[in-house]
Amino acid sequence: MTVRDLLADGIAALRGKSESPSADTQLLLARMLGREAGWLVANAEQPIAESARVEALRAVRARSTGLPLAYILGQWSFFGYEFEINADVLVPRPETEHLVEAALDFLKRHSRNEAVPLRVLDVGTGSGAIACTIAAECPQAIIDATDLSAAALAVAKRNASALGVRERCTFWLGDLATPVRGKRYDCVIANLPYVPSADVPRVPEPAGYEPRNAIDGGADGLVTYRRLLPQLSPLLCSGALVLLEAAPPTIAGLLTVARAQFPNASLEIGRDYGARERFVAIRQACAGEILNKTIP
Numbered sequence: 001m002t003v004r005d006l007l008a009d010g011i012a013a014l015r016g017k018s019e020s021p022s023a024d025t026q027l028l029l030a031r032m033l034g035r036e037a038g039w040l041v042a043n044a045e046q047p048i049a050e051s052a053r054v055e056a057l058r059a060v061r062a063r064s065t066g067l068p069l070a071y072i073l074g075q076w077s078f079f080g081y082e083f084e085i086n087a088d089v090l091v092p093r094p095e096t097e098h099l100v101e102a103a104l105d106f107l108k109r110h111s112r113n114e115a116v117p118l119r120v121l122d123v124g125t126g127s128g129a130i131a132c133t134i135a136a137e138c139p140q141a142i143i144d145a146t147d148l149s150a151a152a153l154a155v156a157k158r159n160a161s162a163l164g165v166r167e168r169c170t171f172w173l174g175d176l177a178t179p180v181r182g183k184r185y186d187c188v189i190a191n192l193p194y195v196p197s198a199d200v201p202r203v204p205e206p207a208g209y210e211p212r213n214a215i216d217g218g219a220d221g222l223v224t225y226r227r228l229l230p231q232l233s234p235l236l237c238s239g240a241l242v243l244l245e246a247a248p249p250t251i252a253g254l255l256t257v258a259r260a261q262f263p264n265a266s267l268e269i270g271r272d273y274g275a276r277e278r279f280v281a282i283r284q285a286c287a288g289e290i291l292n293k294t295i296p
């Protein structure tokens with residue numbers, strides 16, 4: 001069997017079971033063969049050893065069940081970095097990169113003396129993708145990250161070590177912001193469950209394989225955020241920024257909850273790559289500052 005034959009078999013196996021059978025097959029075969037995807041095309045007539053063929057087709061069969069690519073590959077790209085990913089954590093979405101961009105822009109614009117660190121809290125860190133990326137991109141930032149899952153925190157710690165930011169990331173086991181009560185932060189980010197229970201994907205949809213407690217936001221998708229928001233005010237420094245991810249079906253409700261909790265803050269809605277409403281940004285006023293409340 002040649003590379004071309006193996007590609008053809010993989011694509012055929014995934015046709016109708018994946019939105020991108022060709023791309024998925026190339027990613028899986030390249031990883032199983034220890035090659036770059038471009039090598040597959042340039043070496044289409046290269047013979048494939050039987051052991052490699054069996055391993056590659058096993059990965060394709062796993063994908064045909066709906067299992068996320070990230071779980072099969074054991075890693076996933078986020079904000080240009082590679083993260084270890086397994087079934088204990090949510091697969092990082094490109095939409096979440098917008099929260100990181102907003103946080104980094106804020107931190108860089110509000111940087112104090114370089115000797116004074118910027119304090120960031122990542123609530124519900126999962127794989128640590130948000131926390132580790134901010135630490136890697138903003139050397140002045142010191143990150144606290146919380147999660148209720150010890151298994152998820154183990155993944156996050158390994159990712160922090162792999163990116164060389166472990167010394168600036170502290171991981172706390174516990175519910176939402178409870179483990180860091182008494183601390184103060186310049187920026188708080190939370191990508192919490194926001195899918196209404198009735199809409200949570202089921203296997204064989206890829207998201208159906210992900211931890212339900214990382215997706216299921218209760219009856220209206222906002223149960224976890226309603227618990228978090230009252231915890232935040234005592235944690236915020238003057239002028240702090242809070243970023244909360246959601247999605248179009250729940251963003252209006254999240255905005256309402258946020259406005260009730262922060263009546264004197266500036267609130268905005270951020271959009272993702274597809275121009276969909278993706279996150280709520282809350283900014284506290286600095287001492288003596290009058291904020292423009294951009295959303296009526």
